[in-house]
Amino acid sequence: MIGYVPGRSPLHRAHPYTTLALAGAILLGAFALTGPLAVWLLVLAAAAFAAVGGVLRASLRTALVLSLPIWVLLFVLHGLLGAEPRIVLGPVALSAAGVARALVLGGRVTAIVLGFLAALATASPHALVEAMTADGVPFGRTFLLASTLTVLPRMRERAVQILEAQQCRGLRLGGSPVARLRALGPLVLPLVLGALAEVDEQVLALDARGAAGAARRTALAPPNDSAGQRVLRWTLLVLVAAAYAWKFRSMRG
Amino acid sequence: MNGCEIRVAGARFAYGAQEALRGIDLTIGAGEQVALVGPNGAGKTTLTRLLVGLRRPSAGRVTVGDWDVSRKRPDEMARRVGYAFQHSDQQLFARTVESDVAFGPRCLGRSAGAVPGVLEELGLTGVAHLHPYDVPGPMRKLVALAGVLAMEPCVLVLDEPTAGLDRAQRLRVVAALARRAAGGEGVTMLAVSHDLAFVAEAAARVVVMRDGRVAADRPARELLYDREALAALGLRPPATAQIGMALGLAGSPIHAREVVDALRRTEWRRTAE
Amino acid sequence: MTALIALEHVSFTYPGAARPALTDVSLELAAGDVLVVTGETGAGASTLLLVLAGFAPRVVGGHLSGSRSGTAQRCGVVFARPWTQLTGLCPTVRDEVAFGPASLGRPRDAVLAAAGRALEQLRIPHLADREPGQLSGGELQRVVVAAALAMGPDVLALDDPAAELDPEAADALYDLLPAIARAGTAVVVATPDLERAARVATRGVVLDAGRLVAQGAPAEVLDATDAAVIARAAGCPPPLPLDVPALVRRVAR
Numbered sequence: 001m002i003g004y005v006p007g008r009s010p011l012h013r014a015h016p017y018t019t020l021a022l023a024g025a026i027l028l029g030a031f032a033l034t035g036p037l038a039v040w041l042l043v044l045a046a047a048a049f050a051a052v053g054g055v056l057r058a059s060l061r062t063a064l065v066l067s068l069p070i071w072v073l074l075f076v077l078h079g080l081l082g083a084e085p086r087i088v089l090g091p092v093a094l095s096a097a098g099v100a101r102a103l104v105l106g107g108r109v110t111a112i113v114l115g116f117l118a119a120l121a122t123a124s125p126h127a128l129v130e131a132m133t134a135d136g137v138p139f140g141r142t143f144l145l146a147s148t149l150t151v152l153p154r155m156r157e158r159a160v161q162i163l164e165a166q167q168c169r170g171l172r173l174g175g176s177p178v179a180r181l182r183a184l185g186p187l188v189l190p191l192v193l194g195a196l197a198e199v200d201e202q203v204l205a206l207d208a209r210g211a212a213g214a215a216r217r218t219a220l221a222p223p224n225d226s227a228g229q230r231v232l233r234w235t236l237l238v239l240v241a242a243a244y245a246w247k248f249r250s251m252r253g
Numbered sequence: 254m255n256g257c258e259i260r261v262a263g264a265r266f267a268y269g270a271q272e273a274l275r276g277i278d279l280t281i282g283a284g285e286q287v288a289l290v291g292p293n294g295a296g297k298t299t300l301t302r303l304l305v306g307l308r309r310p311s312a313g314r315v316t317v318g319d320w321d322v323s324r325k326r327p328d329e330m331a332r333r334v335g336y337a338f339q340h341s342d343q344q345l346f347a348r349t350v351e352s353d354v355a356f357g358p359r360c361l362g363r364s365a366g367a368v369p370g371v372l373e374e375l376g377l378t379g380v381a382h383l384h385p386y387d388v389p390g391p392m393r394k395l396v397a398l399a400g401v402l403a404m405e406p407c408v409l410v411l412d413e414p415t416a417g418l419d420r421a422q423r424l425r426v427v428a429a430l431a432r433r434a435a436g437g438e439g440v441t442m443l444a445v446s447h448d449l450a451f452v453a454e455a456a457a458r459v460v461v462m463r464d465g466r467v468a469a470d471r472p473a474r475e476l477l478y479d480r481e482a483l484a485a486l487g488l489r490p491p492a493t494a495q496i497g498m499a500l501g502l503a504g505s506p507i508h509a510r511e512v513v514d515a516l517r518r519t520e521w522r523r524t525a526e
Numbered sequence: 527m528t529a530l531i532a533l534e535h536v537s538f539t540y541p542g543a544a545r546p547a548l549t550d551v552s553l554e555l556a557a558g559d560v561l562v563v564t565g566e567t568g569a570g571a572s573t574l575l576l577v578l579a580g581f582a583p584r585v586v587g588g589h590l591s592g593s594r595s596g597t598a599q600r601c602g603v604v605f606a607r608p609w610t611q612l613t614g615l616c617p618t619v620r621d622e623v624a625f626g627p628a629s630l631g632r633p634r635d636a637v638l639a640a641a642g643r644a645l646e647q648l649r650i651p652h653l654a655d656r657e658p659g660q661l662s663g664g665e666l667q668r669v670v671v672a673a674a675l676a677m678g679p680d681v682l683a684l685d686d687p688a689a690e691l692d693p694e695a696a697d698a699l700y701d702l703l704p705a706i707a708r709a710g711t712a713v714v715v716a717t718p719d720l721e722r723a724a725r726v727a728t729r730g731v732v733l734d735a736g737r738l739v740a741q742g743a744p745a746e747v748l749d750a751t752d753a754a755v756i757a758r759a760a761g762c763p764p765p766l767p768l769d770v771p772a773l774v775r776r777v778a779r
Contacts, residue, residue, distance in 0.1 A: 089620050110619060126615045139629065142428050143613075150614050158343065164307050165344035167327035168336040169400060170360030186356065189346035197342060198610045204576075205611035206669075207585050208603045210629025219626040221619065292661060293692060390606070391567045391718075417606065417689035419567050419718035419751055445690050450752055487694035491722075492752035495770040500777060508757055516760035522779040523763065 002062060003118065003153040004124055011053035011122035015225045016131050018143040018233055019123040019236055025236040026115035030108040032243035036100055039107035050118035059117040066200045067109050125149045127223040134222035139211050155191065162190045257333055257407040258283045258443055259304060263313030266299055267448035271300040275465040276313070282440030283407075286430070288446055288456035288473065292486060295462040297445045298339075301410050304443070306330040317408055319463040332361055339413045341397030345385035350396050353385050371399045374429045376422070376427060391417045395426075404430060409433070413445040415451045427454045449491040453477055453507040461486065474505045529554040529596050530680055530712050531578050531773040538577055538591035541611065543588070547573040551735045553694050555596070560707045562723040563716040565733035571716035574733060578714055579603050581685040591594075601681040602674030606689040608666035611673075612658055616630060619661075619669050620645070626677040644676035647709065648702060664695025671699070675711060680707060684715045688722065700726050724748045724768045744768065758767060 006012070011019055015166075026046050033039050050059040082098020125146040131143040166186045167173065173183060206212075259281040266274040275294045281287050289297050302308045303315050315322040317333055321331040335357075338344070347353035354372060355365035372378050375395045380388050385396055394417060401409070409430070415423045431454075433440040446452055452459060452473060459476045461469035469482065476482060477494040490498070493512045497505060502515045535554045539546040546572050563571045569586070575581040579601035580730045583590050607612055616622040619700060624641035632640070648668045649666065653661065659670060667687060674682060684703075688696035700722040707713045707728070717723050724730075730747035732740040740747045745765050753773045754766040767773040 003389045016528050019762075033621070071710055091338055124617070126617050129615055133628075143615075154614070161338075161340075161343045164327065165338055168305050168307070168331055168334075168338075169344065169357040170328050170331040170404070172326075172328045172360070181598075186344075186346050193346065197386060201605050201607065201610045204581055204585055204603055205605060205674075206613065207581070208579070208601065208679075209626035209673060213582060213629045215629065215631030218631055220624055220628055220634055314662045381602055389572070391570050417686060417718075419565075420755075487692065489693070492756065492770055496753070496756065496773060499770060499774045509752070509759075512756055513759040516756070516777075519760060519762075521757075521762045522778045 003120060004149065005055060005058070005121045006124070007054050007122065009052060009054040009122065011049075011118070012124070012181055013224075015223050016121075016123040016128040016231050018229045019053075019119050019230055020128075021233045021236050023115040025240050027112050027241055028240045030111050032240065034104070034105050034247065034248045036107065039104050039111065041108050043111040043114065046114040046118070050114060050121075050174075053118050053122040054079055054120040059121060063114040063116055066113055067106065070109050071102075071106045074106050075099070078102040078105075079207055110178075112253065119225035120149060123149075130219050130222050133217045134219035136216055139213075139217055143206075155195070158194060159187070162187055162194075165190075257318035258316075259441060259443065260316045260448055261300070261303070261313070261407065262311040262315075264300075264303060264315055265312040266296075266303065266308060266310050268281060270297075271467050273465055274310070274327050275305075277465075277467055279460065279467060279470075282439055283441055284434065285458060286434050286442045286444075286456045288444050288452040288459045289462060290445075290447060290449075290452070290486060291462035291468070291487070294464075298412060298467040300462070301336065301412060301443070301445060304330075304410050307310060311456050325457075325509045328360070331357070331404065331406075333406055334408045335401040335404050337401045337409070337414055339410045339416065341394045344397055344400070345393060349382050350382060350385055350388065350399075351381040353396060354399045354403050358402050361404060361498060363405070366402065367403045367405055368399075371402045371429075374402075374432070375399050375425050391419065391422060394418065395422060398426065398429075403432075406440070409443070410443045411442070411446075413446055413448075414444055415446065415448045421447075423451060425429070427451065430455050449477060449483075449488060450493070453491045453493055474507055477507050478505050529556055530559075531594065531596035533577065534593045536590060536594060536597075538573060538578060538582055539588055540573075541587040541589075541597070542654060543593050545736075547736055548733075550592070551577075551733075551736075551738045552592075553738065553741070555580075555598075555712055557680075557712055558707050558728070560703050560713045560715070560726050560728045561731060562720075562727040562729070562744065563731045563733065564715060564718060564720060564723070564748060564750070567718070569733040570736040571573060571733055573736075574731075575603075575683045575716045582746060588653075598680040598712075599656040599675060600679040601683060602677055602679035604667075604671055604674055604682065604684040604687050606686045608670050608690065609665055611670045611733040612666075617657060618655050619650070619658055622658055622669060623673045623676050626673055630677070640676045640678065641672075644672040647675055647706065648672040656766065662695070664691045664698065667691060667695070667699060671702075675706065679711055681712045681714065684713065684717075684718045686719070687715065688717070688719060696722060709753045720748050720768075722749045725749055 029042055078093040078098035078101045082095030086093040087096055128145045129142045138206060169184055171183055234249040261277050263278040264277040277300060291297050303310055306322050309323045321391055345353055348354055355368045358365045372381050377395060377399060377494050385393055414426055432444060456473050459471055459473050460467060477490055478498060480490060485489055493507050493509055496512055506512050506515055530641045533551055534546060535553045537546050538548040554581055563574055565571050576586060582588060613625055620641055623644050624637050627637040627640040645654055648671055650668050653665060688699050703713050715723055724744050727744040730744045731738060732747055745768060749766040751768050753770050754768055757766050757773050761777060767776050
């Protein structure tokens, strides 16, 4: 759901900088665009991005799950509490302007989340490390970035194991809010503590293999880049800058 | 604390398309001490997961005493079955060793009265006040086991209970299990283990699994003396059985005490010639 | 002959610890050694390993008194849990093993050659293109050892390397250690598993509460194997037989 899924799509074969640039452009563009039409075109663009990567269904599902609480909050805040005039929908009277606002804000969140899920699913952490290594970035920094990309699937695996272990000790899941709160400690603490203990060993093991070394690492298989992709990345940058320039002009004018 | 009987009838389980258990029939009487051995992928851990309600069999029936496992949640099964996982780090969290060991009994609404005794048995009294992660790795494994024993279950299911432990710790585990096996209120034990020295001391019966099926079910004294059968599993007889075989000791001794008694009147050569 | 590593009157205390983990330990490691360090849990075997390999106090922190000297330039380390010692980023075993030499900035061909040699040494060239996540514990641990050896260390320190492995895999791992030592990397193993360690050790060291209480030939020092314990209890005079064949040879009848 969240994390790299191997594949052969054009996005998988693209240079990881390109994939991340596309996700970044969606992120920045989401805040530059203001009207509901523009924002929802961006959502469509993010969906297209995911489709090209062959991960549309999974990303869409996860994006909806993740952004659902925000949608609910937005509709409550802006729809129910927004300004006149109101549309009556059965027992509820929603503010038209409020709904429009909720659609824009919610659309932004959905576009961003969808874009990043698609990027995480198609940019291989290994390819990213190799790309950064080929550019001379010290390993410490690349490892930090790449590890955050791989941490979620690992954590999920461990979380399931911890859940099972604590249940076998009699921990009851569900129940009252107080009971659920009390169950957090036994579920979350082993996750964190266990991860820290593992990190201790990993740090030593990787240190012994030169991870913290001063020499410039040899990139063994730097991902293929192409002039086309470089042009695309620069174009995205220009487009995003233009969108912000337009936004500030229309704000001032 | 009455021992409970484990009955597995025609149990099947698959992880997706991969069949892990292909029809297991097994009965472990109340108070029996059984070891489960077999190569990796034989389905041993999967079977133990069925016994605690972490997985439901896709076919067949699994009961512990009068409880049908498919009708119970794992936290309900915890009232009867104590499960010691192979890796302990996935459950330790409390501020001190003592409070972590008391967690299980507290969840079950029982008194934590057994805790000091269990800590003493496993040699953890000296570290009872320390944070679990301030204690060396193998000792954390004992902390997790202590947590299971403190719940005073009538069935113990253990997954590689001696992996990574030193000799003194292994002896403590064996003694703790023996104490619970003894007497009329014997606790039923099923231990997955490839440590045959432990199996020799702790189990009277050995069930061999292979490819999701029960391949053999024999008394420990018999199987541990069967070099060929063990070699087929990638195992060697424990030192006690090897000595018994090499010296032709009567009665197929498998406990260290038995072998020592048999060797007491030995004349020993001075050098290694 | 200058030792690879020489410890003189070394005491070591972990950061924030009340008592030292090692007290007044003097020890030398020479080329070709397979040194086995043993003792009860908490006696300091793992700590001694970290001090010998130069990770304490450099990476671990803490305070060291006494002196550590010697000609060893680089030390490799292997811990009990295979999966915590991987980068988690490499798609193939070959990439994982090549990670160390790549950190040294050597040319690509030299890096791949070093990885290939290490895989040969561990007898796992057939695993080169496999995904690390798909391997069994025993195979993975051999990958970890290969990854450490690919750096060309002078010393390889192993902390209970077979604790998580089944008996066949454990035997296979220990059986490789003498060849590794003969090929030019001295080996130090900390383990309570004397059944296997005693078979391959050239020297033994016993620790008790952080102090070195015995040092010398395996037959004299590593006498806590099952066979030795039984022999002692049955009245066998020293030196105790370490394995069953040796015990049987000592029985006069």
